[in-house]
């Protein structure tokens with residue numbers, strides 16, 4: 001087997017294999033990913049992430065999402081599989097939506113494939129409407145792009161859910177999804193493989209802004 005990023009042959013029966021199991025990335029490529037587990041809050045809901053959205057992770061994510069390199073699907077969560085299975089046992093993963101045009105362009109649901117390795121129940125209950133571009137009349141020429149997230153009409157959500165995404169940047173998509181949910185009816189957690197908080201002075205367990 002070869003590393004999915006650099007193509008180098010992965011050693012068989014080495015210490016590396018014992019330590020890292022079925023990692024589809026070689027140790028050199030894996031080391032470029034900044035493993036940095038964080039816990040914070042999005043609109044008061046506990047959220048966890050494991051990588052920083054920097055070179056390494058971001059290069060692989062772009063290759064997977066935008067260049068359609070589907071083989072990378074297991075690279076993102078592989079090192080955390082056991083931890084995530086334990087943490088989210090008994091919960092259903094609710095994947096964040098992509099816009100219809102992005103889904104068509106990719107030809108696959110990138111989060112569905114990414115999260116399948118956890119073996120937990122999954123669903124895609126949300127819809128992302130095409131970005132609505134609104135002209136603010138008070139400020140000529142100024143445009144505001146809002147992401148509109150809604151719940152599918154036929155979606156029946158279980159009691160315990162984890163809102164899952166690949167990377168949290170502004171948190172707008174997650175906040176949009178939270179807006180659709182009745183918090184008194186559901187136990188909700190959030191997980192994103194990576195968090196993009198570079199340049200942000202953000203302390204542990206604070207609200208994501």
Ligand SMILES: [Zn+2]
Pocket residue numbers: 003004005006007008025026027028029030
């Ligand atoms: Zn490599």
